[in-house]
């Protein structure tokens with residue numbers, strides 16, 4: 001991280017949540033692949049600076065608790081699962097899915113269990129082939145639905161996860177940075193931008209639409225294959241999942257045949273010195289062989305488009321000092337996104353969570369050009 005460099009001429013400005021490494025906003029974070037946790041098994045994962053024990057009971061339901069036993073601190077990932085209970089390897093204390101200790105073998109049945117023998121439990125969900133963990137016992141919303149595919153049956157493919165050397169809040173801006181579409185990607189579309197906040201301000205939808213001008217080769221190609229109009233949408237959930245839907249409102253050769261949207265999801269989590277990004281390509285599930293091929297082709301095309309765009313500027317995020325002192329009207333989505341991030345709720349995984357709870361601080365809004 002480069003926050004201590006240029007600190008007298010370009011000091012790093014700490015915000016409440018945005019780009020703040022001491023804070024983990026409430027949201028869904030990937031613990032592991034579903035396939036890596038068979039029934040009646042447990043594993044420990046490092047997630048957002050926490051050690052978490054994720055386990056699947058004998059009925060297939062997933063659960064998550066803090067990863068160290070409250071007795072003497074053994075890693076609960078070394079333990080085993082009996083029914084819906086997690087048993088520590090060391091002295092075989094057992095915990096139910098709510099984190100409460102329900103059995104200590106060396107105590108007689110009549111002896112009370114110590115009140116402090118409990119673990120913080122976390123909500124879990126399985127979606128897109130992963131087990132996701134939410135940093136609270138209950139989650140107000142499930143893992144984000146991909147824009148345009150809400151309520152549909154889906155197929156998905158996991159891309160190769162990779163890391164960037166910056167906070168994930170910064171990396172996530174790329175999809176709504178309208179200026180760089182022109183300067184980096186040579187897509188000189190004069191975008192109209194709609195921004196909508198929903199699900200109790202945890203989800204931000206940004207829709208960008210405009211006309212292909214037809215000056216550059218890429219624009220002319222776009223115009224030829226897709227017609228003159230173009231639209232795409234970015235959805236952010238809790239500033240840790242991004243959903244992208246491209247090729248909206250486009251027609252083959254500008255004719256009457258509407259083309260399907262291409263969709264993907266990015267799941268982020270902070271790791272030491274950077275962010276881990278997990279791409280997931282998603283399409284509507286269709287029946288029959290031709291339907292399957294079509295869905296597969298959609299995911300493949302999304303991947304090709306994503307790689308092409310990512311490789312044109314991804315390296316910028318490996319050394320960026322994001323201090324947004326001078327934003328222009330065209331940067332409005334970026335400013336709005338930062339204000340949205342700064343108003344998110346802190347989780348118990350945040351260093352400042354207790355202080356903020358005690359002080360009942362009203363969330364500060366970003367003081368950028370929102």
Ligand code: FES
Nearest residue numbers: 069071072088091
């Ligand atoms: S350390 Fe877990 S039961 Fe003793």
Ligand SMILES: [Fe+2]
Nearest residue numbers: 174180309313
């Ligand atoms: Fe980009």
